[in-house]
Amino acid sequence: MALEMKGEYALPVPQAELWRLLNDPDVLAKIIPGCNTVRALGPDRYEMGMKLQVGSVSGEYMGNVAISEKEEPLRYVLAVEGQGSIGFMKGSAAFDLEAQGEGASLLRYAGSAEVGGVVAGVGQRVLSGVAKYLAGRFFKALEKHIDEGRKAAGATTA
């Protein structure tokens, strides 16, 4: 079963800073929904554990994440491949970073994923909704991280 994902999100950081954040495994571990472990396998390659709940189905995935096609600070492709108790998933998304004036950026993403196993059975409508929700959580977490960074920086300066 294939899932299409597409969207954009405005973030209050300069493009170069956004690029840095999206390449920091610690940040990724924090903002990827359900992610509980990250281990670097090599440059731009990580092993990741995730726990996810999709509708009535919940379970753990172990998988690999790889970043490729890097064009700093404009674009990269994030590929995820995992399998676990509730099935497998395999997908990739292209992230496009666009500067929006001085201190802001627009992040566009477009990708697709293939899922199989029990999780495929919760239904296309639910899965699309869940994919959107997960993407939302990803950006919310990123925004929160930025916000926390700011506050921490502000506190240090003061």
Add this chain to the structure above:
Amino acid sequence: MSEFRYIGTKRRTKEDPRFVTGHGRFVADIALPGMKHVALVTSPHASARIKAIRTDAALALSGVHCVLTGEELCAATDPLLVGVDAPKVTRYPLAHGVVRYAGEWVAAVVADSRALAEDAAEKIAVDYEPTEYVLDPEKAVESGSAQVHPLHGSNVLYRRKFVWGPVEEDFARAEHRLATRVRWGRSATVPIETFGVAAQWDPGQQLLDVWASIQMPKFPDQTARALRLPGNAVRVHFDVDVGGSFGVKRGIKHTVLVGYLAKKLGFPVRLIEDRLENMRGGDMHGPDRIFDIEVAFDSDGTVHALKIRALDDVGAYAGRSPLQLGKPVGAIIGPYQIHSVEYEPISVMTNKTPQEAVRGFGQSPTNYALESAMDLVARQLGMDRIVLRKKNFIRKDQFPYLIPSGTTYDSGDYHVVLDKALATANYPALVAARDAARELGRLAGIGIASCLEPSGGNSSFEPLFNPKNETTTWMDSCLVRVDLSGAITGVMNTSSAGQGHETLVATVLGEVLERDPDTIRVVHADSLNALPSNSPVGSRMAIMLGGAAAGAANRIKAALLAIAAHNLKRDLSELEYRDGNVSVRGVASKTLSWAQLVEIAHRKFHQLPEGMEPGLQAKFVWEVPTGGALPTADGRIQMYPCFSFEAHVVLVEIDPATGQPRIVRYVCGHDCGVMISPDIVHGMTYGGIAHGIGAALYEKFAYSDNGQLESQSFMDYLIPSALEVPSISIVDHCTPSPHTTFGQKGSGEAGYLGAPAAIACAINDALQPLGASIAELPMTPLAIWTRMQAGNATSKEKSPNK
């Protein structure tokens, strides 16, 4: 007045009180001391090599007793039975080495509770290497396709071209020919109760006890063989209520798995599927067929010959599923006088959940295809659909009627049944309602379908489709006991899944022995106590169990008469049997009562006629009437003995904005001979029509391009609810069968066999003004809406030229 006292009368069924008051005993009610529970690890891939299975994390959990994988199970058991000659298509309860469909069982976990077993199952890590798969049956038949079972050498399980009669000559002679393709979608029955089985091994007796939710021929034998046990080391308890089956409750792989675990572990083990396991891996999908049909006919509507190619996608393994292409051979021309037929059934494997028997065993798809072809003939000739059908119907005076494929239809009165249905529907008013709706810009259509329900299942498609199988009997039996108190007990020898067999047996015994059926108890023997039975499949029990019960009751009656003759010192011809008492005709004082006769039989050997067994019991084992022969070399065979008939008349409206159909009127004319219990027949027919509405409009096991079942739950696999099932009128007619004890025919598949054809016909009638049509089930609102848009566009393009 009816010639019967109890048969055909409206009486409460024997089973209802226990179901209505919550006293049914289903497999989930079986609580064995120390029983443990099974959960399953299933494949997420349509096709993959299993590289490794890591079970340590699961086994480390407290309360987890065992993780079983295919490696051990396949070495310790024998493959499950394949219905056709394909010995390399091996199938075991658990996958070993490779998985062949998403949902296939890979490992089983046994734990203290089902919840714990599920948690442990999640901790089992399986490394898969996905491999090439095939999902499209038309690609699967090609030689270059990915192979589901490479050792078999092809995905084709069965293929044969039967030619019955001068097909080519008839085609050459006919004034017209047409060709069409229709497709029956992958649906099934989805009973409320999923499959479940509990098993217990007794090491002292070396005996495996099985309680299961089953409806399966030769189930104890198959279980024992797969487990490499003697037949008498497996005892199946047939007194477990089955919460719906309609064909699919076969559960052989479940039972072999649970039986193996119970024996290995030494404590009772139970597996009850959850809905996801049932839908993905329960191996209960129904036929999934592409029909290519050619028809040869004349301008006056006479249909001379048919060519039917039926490609059936049975999924990744084969049990009896290929045989579902065989049953239609016995009614291949439907209710019509068609002179010659070419039939090419092709059973093909794909990487999908396997197919199992579904109500009608392949007959409903074939009826849909045949009726669709008849509609096209009418359309091409500009002839009324009813007139066309009546023109071709076999007439009442033509029975017994030999059809080209070698089966003789027993009896029927098709013209009258269709007329009765049309009268009940008030057909002219129905036409007026349809036309009025159309005037108002709405879409409305009338569907007409007529079809046969072959009944009395004799399984003669087994030798037809597998030359190594010489099965020519498909008997059923009944044992009747009259105890010392004079109470009657009927013993049947299989389980029931809501068909009302206890009512059937009690009614028949009451009828023959002239005793009140309410006082008669009917029990289900376990398989070690049972007489031969082939289970309630193929609409056979009214005929076969009813016939066996009557046979046994007649033996009891004969014994009572003999005892009376001996004690009254009269000739049998002078005696009269009434209500269980025997009198000398015309001499009321010379009577031996039921109680006296029973007393003699049980206690007074000195008063028994010479040579008579003491006690009062009789068994009767009955062979299917008209059965008993192997097929001819050209594949002609007498299939089932009895042929019920149904005629459906339906009015459907379609919401022009959404494509959602609504059934406005539904009438089913039905002739299943003498009805033993009219309430049960009507209940079956209502349920069958509801099921047919599902197949026609809603139900589909849809697969994604990567082989994932997309409709795994009732959110996506839509079954008709009370909102989608209209009020249904059933009109009875009775043409007795000459082959059965009381003139009864079967009706277990009634309604379902004709409803999809009728509804499809109505939808296409509704779409006709748009120049649109659909030739694929289910006709979902989206499919209808899509055709409506295409139809609208076509009509608009055409309009400037008008």
